[in-house]
């Protein structure tokens with residue numbers, strides 16, 4: 001079966017060829033995300049994690065190699081890809097429901113249909129009664145949930161998450177990890193989760209890809225063979241979780257030392 | 260660690276802050292502040308009324324408050340004060356609207372075209388530094404003693420702060436928002452309309468507020484230099500007659516126009532930018 005997402009020998013450098021300021025962000029990078037799988041990518045700061053996400057979302061192409069979605073090379077933004085960052089990127093001048101509709105506006109849908117979809121997404125994240133509030137009236141965690149609703153409203157097949165919880169306080173983070181996990185596994189989406197948080201990588205994912213320091217390349221990849229992918233809190237109490245986290249810690253330590 | 264995880268959401272405060280904006284509320288004043296402000300005004304007026312005569316200052320240097328009031332009445336009947344005020348107000352408003360419209364249009368156009376911006380920015384900088392009011396005599400040479408020079412000077416002084424503010428906002432739009440729109444396949448125009456334009460509104464309004472105060476300066480200079488109507492004309496006329504009270508009154512009316520323009524812009528701003536959190 002073709003994987004949902006495949007990176008095949010990808011390298012990305014920024015700046016003019018031959019210029020002394022040219023930076024190679026990632027090199028010789030290959031990994032896959034199977035359909036319905038949630039893959040976490042961890043690695044030291046600046047190793048090109050966000051760069052990977054931008055290439056997969058089609059904002060720019062790789063310098064070498066290819067990014068494939070459903071076996072087809074990514075040439076630009078694609079409508080089956082959803083994208084979410086650490087910043088919620090809500091438009092402050094729009095109400096919550098109008099924000100959720102944002103990604104649907106380039107689809108040929110009647111306005112009432114857009115409204116209906118957006119309302120259903122808000123119901124799913126239990127923020128229906130905030131539909132007509134403005135972002136400034138919401139807490140950081142609520143705003144990030146609205147951002148997820150906006151991401152899911154376009155019914156993506158692949159969701160890209162770039163440290164979506166790292167701006168939140170510890171407790172909100174746990175709440176959101178749980179609600180995201182439930183929502184993502186309910187909808188059976190393929191997902192690439194970029195994170196700094198090793199614990200988060202283990203409790204939320206099916207598989208973890210570990211990158212080296214810049215230029216980032218895969219130094220380890222392993223399946224997280226634990227139950228409760230839809231419930232990170234339950235998973236975090238399992239003793240085996242700590243063993244995975246330890247493995248990550250060790251790998252990253254070595255990887256950083258080598259870089 | 261036990262935790263009430265299920266996201267029970269608080270109710271939104273539905274009574275969205277549709278605040279009533281009296282001018283006082285607009286600048287955030289309570290009744291106490293108002294009383295103090297009023298007290299200062301009373302003291303100032305009393306000093307104005309009694310100190311200059313006590314020191315033997317002639318009414319041709321500093322007319323007292325009551326003399327100014329009397330002259331005000333005379334100006335209304337004798338000199339058509341309200342006609343001149345309306346003329347100035349009309350020119351100021353027209354110049355402000357036209358100058359803002361051109362300024363904003365150029366700001367957005369330059370923001371959309373980095374090449375044009377790079378090419379034109381030295382000229383814009385030079386023109387921005389040039390004292391715009393000094394163009395007034397030039398406009399009179401070109402357009403004669405009509406309302407046109409006043410209008411043009413007003414447009415010119417209003418144009419730049421708005422252009423610069425809008426351009427600045429276009430250059431500092433959140434790249435991640437633009438990328439998000441691109442991931443959603445939005446066209447260049449849709450990105451402008453849905454992201455860049457609304458993002459620029461706070462800056463635009465900052466420019467409009469500056470512009471509204473400058474508009475009064477522009478129109479005054481235009482009328483001072485030439486023409487036979489408007490409050491600026493009354494100032495030169497009063498000066499010629501050694502009628503100091505008339506000059507005082509005209510300045511007072513110009514200030515009133517300035518405050519009114521500013522208040523309208525500020526009011527509009529709180530309405531349009533209601534989505535910004537205010538402390």
Ligand SMILES: Nc1ncnc2c1ncn2[C@@H]1O[C@H](COP(=O)(O)OP(=O)(O)OP(=O)(O)O)[C@@H](O)[C@H]1O
Nearest residue numbers: 014015023025044045046047048049050051052214
């Ligand atoms: N548009 C760009 N132009 C030039 N250099 C870039 C650009 N984008 C990223 N880089 C460089 O590529 C490298 C990787 O950046 P990237 O943002 O992908 O790192 P990251 O792994 O996401 O880091 P963090 O964990 O801190 O978010 C960095 O050295 C960065 O300076």
Ligand SMILES: [Mg+2]
Nearest residue numbers: 049050051162
């Ligand atoms: Mg990053």
